[in-house]
């Protein structure tokens with residue numbers, strides 16, 4: 582197998598990193614940036630300080646502070662038009678996943694002159710995206726080091742995915758000051774998602790020693806820092822938390838995401854379950870499913886989580902599950918599904934809807950049967966029957 586590892590984004594991380602934003606913009610040749618954010622972030626001291634730093638350095642700054650819960654197609658297309666009209670030469674995002682996705686969408690659309698809706702899929706645009714600097718204010722999505730962006734088309738209610746090698750952010754600034762005002766619930770969900778990205782990368786059939794190294798260290802760092810990052814004002818833990826989530830995304834950006842994300846997708850699309858709850862509840866059960874075909878990876882995961890691996894694999898899997906449950910419960914993240922959110926009566930329907938997966942698999946023609954394979958790159962093949970069994974384990 583010829584493997585490919587690609588990660589062109591420069592990371593500038595640690596306390597105070599956001600103070601270097603103007604130098605980093607100038608280093609990219611950006612003098613007239615559009616800064617993208619949302620109303621909550623725009624009200625914070627660190628955001629205002631970043632704007633002041635840019636302006637004090639002589640940059641001609643415009644702002645768009647209107648992002649909402651999802652990145653929206655209308656924002657992306659209209660702000661890209663504004664970037665073209667005003668001759669803006671770069672995009673800076675200071676915000677969570679939806680802000681970063683909006684900014685990335687704008688950076689893609691502006692030099693390509695079409696709606697983002699016409700450029701979905703992988704690498705469906707010709708011109709390189711505008712220079713991008715991303716400063717995440719949640720430690721979770723890892724979108725600051727990803728080529729892809731997820732944008733919601735409000736008119737059709739569809740989520741559009743687009744991006745390619747020409748749309749990697751140029752710089753990611755990871756400064757723990759950005760996590761200081763994040764509500765605990767959001768911080769917990771983000772951290773669980775990031776940890777899940779690393780575990781999924783570890784159990785991917787596309788994993789390599791490179792992605793394993795990133796994934797295992799991301800898991801170790803995340804597990805060691807998550808409680809203090811979320812439950813106290815520990816700056817070092819927050820810095821570790823941010824770095825771990827970027828590392829997790831570098832791992833899964835190259836090794837891809839597995840069964841937890843695949844099985845979460847229909848719950849999110851059909852039942853409106855939040856992504857972080859879907860993947861967080863599924864991941865301990867998916868580890869147990871994968872463990873028999875990947876015992877070494879399972880033991881490596883146990884060590885990364887700080888769990889003493891038992892002599893037998895079953896004991897190791899139980900120790901991993903208990904460690905994840907304790908970690909999630911300590912930060913206030915759910916460890917099982919409620920029947921009101923994910924009705925048990927509908928798990929058969931969810932298992933069938935999971936078949937196409939995240940990476941463009943096809944839905945079979947005709948009847949779905951139990952042996953049908955779910956499209957996902959995990960180390961163990963999973964059928965519709967397996968998917969139903971995994972969902973069923975998520976209530977106990």
Ligand SMILES: [Fe+2]
Nearest residue numbers: 774778842860
């Ligand atoms: Fe995720």
